Amino acid sequence: MADGYCHTDILDAALIELRENVNALYVCSGNPQTYAQAVAAMLAERSIDKYSFTEPADGIDGRKITMSEQTNLTVTTAGDARYVCLVNTSTAQLRYSVRKNLSKSLSLGTTMDIGAADITFKYQQVVT
Numbered sequence: 001m002a003d004g005y006c007h008t009d010i011l012d013a014a015l016i017e018l019r020e021n022v023n024a025l026y027v028c029s030g031n032p033q034t035y036a037q038a039v040a041a042m043l044a045e046r047s048i049d050k051y052s053f054t055e056p057a058d059g060i061d062g063r064k065i066t067m068s069e070q071t072n073l074t075v076t077t078a079g080d081a082r083y084v085c086l087v088n089t090s091t092a093q094l095r096y097s098v099r100k101n102l103s104k105s106l107s108l109g110t111t112m113d114i115g116a117a118d119i120t121f122k123y124q125q126v127v128t
Contacts (some may be wrong), residue, residue: 006125011063011121018119019053019065020104022086027102027112029079035094039083043106044073048086062122063104070114075106084114 025046026084041058061071086095096119106112 006121006123008063008123011123013122014121015056015063015065015119017048018086018096019050021088021091021093023045023047023049024087024089025052025067025070025073025114026085026087027073027106027114028083028085028097029077029081031083031099032085032094035087035092038094041083042085043079043081044075044112045075046070046073049074059118059120061124062121064118067117067119069116072111072113075108075112078106078108079104080105081112084117085098 025048026038026042027044028038028041029043030037030041032041048070052068056063056065081100081104083097085097086099087093088095098119100114100117102114104112
C-alpha cells in the first residue's frame with residue numbers, strides 16, 4: 001500500500017537529471033554505494049550519453065526512460081556480473097545502480113551485451 005504520490009513533473013525532472021548527467025555505464029561484481037566502490041568492482045565499461053536514453057514516458061505505475069541496448073562491452077576484469085551502474089566520471093559520482101540478473105561469470109578479454117532496460121520511478125511512494 002502506498003503512503004504518498006509523486007507528480008509526473010517531479011519524476012520526469014529526476015529522470016532527465018539522470019539521463020543528462022551520466023557519461024559511463026559500469027558492469028560491476030558487487031553492490032557499490034559510492035563511485036570509488038563502483039570503480040573497484042568494475043568488470044566492463046561503456047561510454048554513454050543522453051542519446052543512450054529515451055525521453056521520459058509512461059511506464060507501469062510511473063514514469064520511465066529506456067536505456068538502449070549496449071553491445072560488445074569488453075571485459076577488463078574477470079568476475080561475476082551482478083550490477084549495472086550509471087556514473088559521471090567527470091564528477092566521480094555514482095548516479096544510479098541496479099541489480100541485473102546478468103547470470104554471467106565474465107572472463108578477461110571477452111565481450112558482453114546488456115539488453116535495453118527501463119529505469120522507472122513510481123508515482124506512488126512508500127514513506128517510512
